[in-house]
Amino acid sequence: MGFGLINGFTFGVDLALLTVLHGAVGAPYPVAVTLAYGCAFALSYVLNRTLNFRSHAPVGPQVAVFLAVVIVNYLAFILALSTALNVLGVDYRVARMAAGACEAVFMYCALRWVVFRR
Template sequence: MRIDVRRAPELFSSFCAAVVRHLPFGLDTVVAPSLVGFALINGFTFGVDLTLLTVARSVFGLPLPVSVTVAYVCAFALSFVLNRSMNFRSHAPMGRQAVLYAIAIGVNYVVFILGVGAGLAVTGVEYHLARILAGACEGVFLYCVMRWIVFSRARLQGPRPERVSRGRPR
């Protein structure tokens, strides 16, 4: 069986839409397929983050702040590429998106990773649990930023021309 990788974004999008269609309790009317895609991609990259964190800390013996930072940067670079290509399917110039994403990641790092994650670890919470709790907070923040700022089609296309109806602007 041969897989055409050029169709991967289309297949991923179709899968996410199918998941949304099967959500119970009317959730299919409020959950966007991009939220499902974000959860899948970022669940995967969070696993990469925890794996790299564990290897850096437990195998190489790096200090916790260095381990967290290395794992974080690698995982979020992967998240950007996968979300851009597979989930939000953006074809806009990457430069502006990368800058907006880097700013969001910087804010996220200071507030959630250092603030929540390291703060919990300092108070005695095991570092994996602290990272998972911080990850839940950052997930909400990053989805909102990616959907409505970094990969927003309206934001990237600029202002829309006014629509006119019967000679009057709407």
């Protein structure tokens, strides 16, 4: 439940930033989605580490593993899938939400069993 609440909140931050950057500012979609994603996942790491998984592991190695997971997630779901859907004519917000559904499953598994393993 904590994961859902935290990542639901950070996903909302991601979508809000994406809407501002792409919709209002006019930044190209790949740039906007990258910046929004980066900000949201930095927040997600801090909140999940402290509130959800209550990790006391050294931050340095844990951040390195987290960054590797985030890069894989970003390339597969955020950039590739959401951009492909957007190119196919899906509204960028809907494309990002569809990619977000795939991302949620991947990230929970990765955080639970790789990044914050006990």
